[in-house]
């Protein structure tokens with residue numbers, strides 16, 4: 001059994017599965033359908049005359065409690081990581097960590113037994129943060145060739161992160177490096193130490209959000225649709241103890257985005273209050289970035 005790693009700190013939310021979440025699922029299912037339809041529309045748009053954009057590779061990752069089902073390899077280049085989750089299961093994310101310096105998946109799993117930051121040779125590229133269980137979510141980013149691990153740091157209700165329950169899987173990115181153009185996006189979200197900055201306010205409807213980490217540290221964005229009357233701070237506080245009904249429902253986002261990396265994800269919003277939060281443990285004090293103020297609340301009308 002692996003020791004709980006600081007990295008795992010609260011990447012929320014086993015208990016987002018609580019009763020309120022179940023009630024929210026029906027609503028989310030509708031939003032999700034819309035989101036997929038719009039994703040198709042986007043790729044159609046991208047392929048319009050004058051825009052010689054190649055469709056991204058698709059890396060399909062299915063989750064269960066506690067394993068990933070995924071291919072053993074994927075082609076380098078612009079890649080859509082599509083996370084498929086199961087209703088009634090725990091929340092899951094998929095992070096892609098590149099293993100450099102001739103280290104192996106076994107070295108990586110061994111390193112996870114020690115608390116503290118990830119080793120320098122384990123590079124957080126990007127990933128998909130949890131949608132509500134049963135939903136599908138995706139993130140598109142450029143993958144360079146190399147050896148990678150798919151990982152889930154979300155903890156179970158017993159506090160043990162899924163990676164310690166076996167939720168890690170090696171994958172090889174094959175082919176040659178390419179500087180693929182990113183997918184077109186209508187909104188840019190910049191991650192800094194420790195804030196979220198939107199290029200333009202988000203509105204109701206379908207968006208493609210380009211997330212750029214301009215900070216020295218790794219960051220993430222977890223999108224949460226807030227329950228009526230609840231705030232981003234309520235979510236941050238709730239995550240510390242995970243008692244009582246969760247103050248919102250997870251709507252995916254970009255997991256562990258290393259310094260200088262970027263990724264896009266589709267986000268369909270209906271009127272309501274939302275929050276962006278980052279739970280990545282701080283490089284200096286190990287506290288989750290929300291404790292350093294890395295949360296952002298906004299209203300969609």
Ligand SMILES: [Cu+2]
Pocket residue numbers: 194218219220278279280289294
């Ligand atoms: Cu952060």
